[in-house]
Amino acid sequence: MQRKTRQREAILQTIREAEGALTPRAVLTRAQAICPALGIATVYRSLKALVNEKHVVPVNVAGVTHYDYAGLKHHHHFVCRVCGLVFDLAECLPQVEKLAPPSFVVEAHEITLHGLCGACVGEARH
C-alpha cells in the first residue's frame, strides 16, 4: 500500500467513526456509503495493510474477527445480543492479572460483556 486511494480512505474513516469494532462485512457495507463500488476483496486487503501500519487492531469477538481503530487507549467490548453490534467501552479493571495462577505469565487480557445496547433496550419497551 503505497498509494492513497478513495477506497482505502473510506475504509479507515469508517473504522475511525464506528461505535466499536466492525467485521469486514460491516466495514464493506458502511464504507459503500462513501465508495459504492467497493468490493470485499479490497476490504480484506486494506484491513491487512491497515493492521500492519497499526492504524487498526484486529479483535476477536464472539468467534469473529472484528477491526477496531488503533488510536484508542486500552479498552474492552460490549456485544449486543439483538443487533450484534460491538461497542468500545471506556475502562478496564484493576487486578485482572491476579486471576491467573502465580506460575503463569499474563501478557494480555480481554473482557467482553454481552447484553442489550441502549438502542435495543429502548426497542424492547415497545
Place this chain on the structure above:
Amino acid sequence: MQRKTRQREAILQTIREAEGALTPRAVLTRAQAICPALGIATVYRSLKALVNEKHVVPVNVAGVTHYDYAGLKHHHHFVCRVCGLVFDLAECLPQVEKLAPPSFVVEAHEITLHGLCGACVGEARH
C-alpha cells in the same frame, strides 16, 4: 441420545477431566485414549447432545469453539500462547458490569487472559 454408549462416556469423561475447555479436535484426540476407533462426527454429535443436556458448555476462545464441563461455577479462561491450551481459572472480578454505559443491560461477561502457562514458562528457561 437415549442410549449409553462407550464413545459418549469417553467424551464426557474427557471433558470432565480436562484442565480447561477443549476444541472438538482435542476432545477427539484425548478421548481416543479411551475409545480408539472414535470418529470426529461422533464427537460433534455428542457435543451437541451434551450441550442440550447441559453437561457441557460451549465457550468461544480466540475465535474457536471450545467445550467446558458444565459442573463448574462461574469462572474465566487463560489461553497459553505457546501450547494453545485453555485453562479454567477459579475466580471472577467484582464490578465487571460497571464497565458498560448505564443505559445498557449486561446479561453476561467473559474474561480471557493470554500468556504463558506454568509448563511453558518452565520450558522457556531451558
Place this chain on the structure above:
DNA sequence: CGCTTGGTGATAATTGATTCTCATTATCAG
C-alpha cells in the same frame, strides 16, 4: 437370545471466512 432402532465411523457435502487471479482502473512521479 434376538430384534428394533438409535448410534457410529468414514467420507462427502456444505458453509462461511478469507485469499487468489487477472483483466481493468487510477495514482502520482517525472
Place this chain on the structure above:
DNA sequence: CTGATAATGAGAATCAATTATCACCAAGCG
C-alpha cells in the same frame, strides 16, 4: 500530461469447521 505499476473488483479458489449421508454395529427391551 503520460507511463509505470500499484490497487481494484468480480468471481474462482482455498481452507477449516461443521453437518449430512449411509451402510454397519450394538444397546437394551421383551
